[in-house]
Amino acid sequence: xxxxxxxxVSARFAVLEDLCAARGREPGAVRLTMLSGLLxxxxxxxxxxxxxxxxxxxxxxxxxxGPERLEEWFTAQWPDRETxxxxxxxxxxxxxxxxxxxxxxxxxxxxxxxxxxxxxxxxPDAGSDxxxxxxxxxxxxxxxxxxxxxxxxxxxxxxxxxxxxxIDAVRxxxxxxxxxxxxxx
Numbered sequence: 001x002x003x004x005x006x007x008x009v010s011a012r013f014a015v016l017e018d019l020c021a022a023r024g025r026e027p028g029a030v031r032l033t034m035l036s037g038l039l040x041x042x043x044x045x046x047x048x049x050x051x052x053x054x055x056x057x058x059x060x061x062x063x064x065x066g067p068e069r070l071e072e073w074f075t076a077q078w079p080d081r082e083t084x085x086x087x088x089x090x091x092x093x094x095x096x097x098x099x100x101x102x103x104x105x106x107x108x109x110x111x112x113x114x115x116x117x118x119x120x121x122x123x124p125d126a127g128s129d130x131x132x133x134x135x136x137x138x139x140x141x142x143x144x145x146x147x148x149x150x151x152x153x154x155x156x157x158x159x160x161x162x163x164x165x166x167i168d169a170v171r172x173x174x175x176x177x178x179x180x181x182x183x184x185x
Contacts, residue, residue, distance in 0.1 A: 001044070004151065006046050008150050010046065015046075015053075016030065038070060038071070039058075040092050041092065041094035044152075056101060060102075071088055074104060077105070098149065099146060100147060109141075110146070114166045117142065120134070129177055133177075135170065136171075
């Protein structure tokens, strides 16, 4: 992690020990819960060794009725249980650092948006003003869900991020169009 990566992470995530202190939890016990596969691992390890986690780390477990019930609750949020299990594994890895709020609904919405953005150039009216407006509405919604990412993320994930591919590249390739006024106006 570079100093810029550390600054980015510090602005968007919480130090595990600080979050535990604020929530009346013992950091060692929380780490054991993470290692037991009941809460996600930290998303980042800052260069000073601080474990960085989402500020809402405990929210889903509380909503599910406790960490012991979280997996069942989480995987049930997908109609296809196999997809739910894959998303659970991704969630536990701590590498869902792309979303402002890591919740099943936002994970599903991100997937739907990236699929729609990827499919947009093949739509029959691609390039039209109406198509451009639809495309940019999708990109804007995805932009609102996602963090900006760090240079470190591009290294650890082995290439471009979803933001690079479905937000930044799309905006560069298909600039927002300003609808042309009707003739005679």
